[in-house]
Amino acid sequence: MTAKVLDGKATAATIKDELRTRVKALAERGITPGLGTVLVGADPGSQAYVDGKHRDCAEVGIASIRRELPADATQEQVDAVVAELNADPACHGYIVQLPLPAHLDTQRVLESIDPDKDADGLHPVNLGRLVLGYDGPLPCTPRGVVELLRRYDVPLRGANVAVVGRGNTVGRPLGLLLTRRSENATVTLCHTGTLDLAAHTRAADVVVVAAGVPGLLTSDMINPDAVVVDVGITRVIGSDGKGRYTGDVDPEVAQTAAAVVPMPGGVGPMTRAMLLTNVVERAER
Ligand SMILES: Nc1nc2c(c(=O)[nH]1)N[C@@H](CN(C=O)c1ccc(C(=O)N[C@@H](CCC(=O)O)C(=O)O)cc1)CN2
Numbered sequence: 001m002t003a004k005v006l007d008g009k010a011t012a013a014t015i016k017d018e019l020r021t022r023v024k025a026l027a028e029r030g031i032t033p034g035l036g037t038v039l040v041g042a043d044p045g046s047q048a049y050v051d052g053k054h055r056d057c058a059e060v061g062i063a064s065i066r067r068e069l070p071a072d073a074t075q076e077q078v079d080a081v082v083a084e085l086n087a088d089p090a091c092h093g094y095i096v097q098l099p100l101p102a103h104l105d106t107q108r109v110l111e112s113i114d115p116d117k118d119a120d121g122l123h124p125v126n127l128g129r130l131v132l133g134y135d136g137p138l139p140c141t142p143r144g145v146v147e148l149l150r151r152y153d154v155p156l157r158g159a160n161v162a163v164v165g166r167g168n169t170v171g172r173p174l175g176l177l178l179t180r181r182s183e184n185a186t187v188t189l190c191h192t193g194t195l196d197l198a199a200h201t202r203a204a205d206v207v208v209v210a211a212g213v214p215g216l217l218t219s220d221m222i223n224p225d226a227v228v229v230d231v232g233i234t235r236v237i238g239s240d241g242k243g244r245y246t247g248d249v250d251p252e253v254a255q256t257a258a259a260v261v262p263m264p265g266g267v268g269p270m271t272r273a274m275l276l277t278n279v280v281e282r283a284e285r
Pocket residue numbers: 049050095096097098099120140233245263264265266267268269271272
């Protein structure tokens with residue numbers, strides 16, 4: 001049997017349609033939501049992601065505020081751009097594109113973002129708000145995973161969810177989101193210290209893999225009713241010498257699971273849609 005595909009690209013397109021309506025309602029109140037991006041250096045991958053964010057903004061009517069610095073920018077130059085966006089009333093939310101060049105202090109930069117303008121939802125204050133159940137911008141990838149499952153009516157209430165990976169951007173905050181009263185899932189957070197990973201994934205109704213290990217989840221590690229979400233995205237060099245992206249889920253799982261969120265076309269587009277959602281929500285407040 002072939003798994004049902006939970007289509008992140010199509011769902012993200014629907015969310016963007018909904019956001020267009022909310023942006024029009026804001027315009028009637030004289031408000032144009034603005035997303036800022038800070039890009040340091042000329043890494044082609046990062047440039048492409050930032051370009052994508054601004055294309056998304058144009059599609060839904062969000063204003064773009066783009067700041068670019070050279071790869072040898074000093075810490076003080078980056079701090080100054082962050083301070084400028086913190087103070088800019090036209091900027092409702094912004095992101096600093098990661099990774100930053102190695103000579104810069106990433107933690108210092110991220111902590112100097114105004115938590116109320118943190119469009120990525122990854123500022124320590126916002127992760128703290130998530131722990132405490134307070135309102136605040138939510139991290140985009142975990143929010144995108146939950147939103148995609150919700151829109152496909154995947155039951156989470158009482159479900160056993162195995163999250164593979166305890167990173168601060170996906171695994172750990174996703175565990176917190178799924179265990180909120182509104183979701184009420186039971187989460188097992190698996191990581192490199194987990195003794196028998198397959199025992200946990202086999203017992204799960206939903207398996208989310210965010211480990212950054214290509215092909216980590218194989219079809220013998222899931223039950224046939226499982227919904228599998230691939231959050232992994234690793235650049236590998238193929239036998240033809242060309243670079244390509246690969247997920248954490250072995251392609252064979254698409255033949256054995258009940259449903260899959262693929263990579264590409266799954267969590268990536270949802271992450272982008274949640275970034276826009278965070279900015280529109282900031283503007284609506
Ligand atoms: N400040 C941030 N920096 C980075 C983030 C982030 O969320 N905030 N994430 C990544 C890069 N990224 C967005 O910035 C990103 C990566 C991948 C995708 C995506 O849609 N991927 C496709 C597949 C790959 C492709 O075709 O290019 C997919 O999953 O379908 C979107 C955004 C690091 N930096």
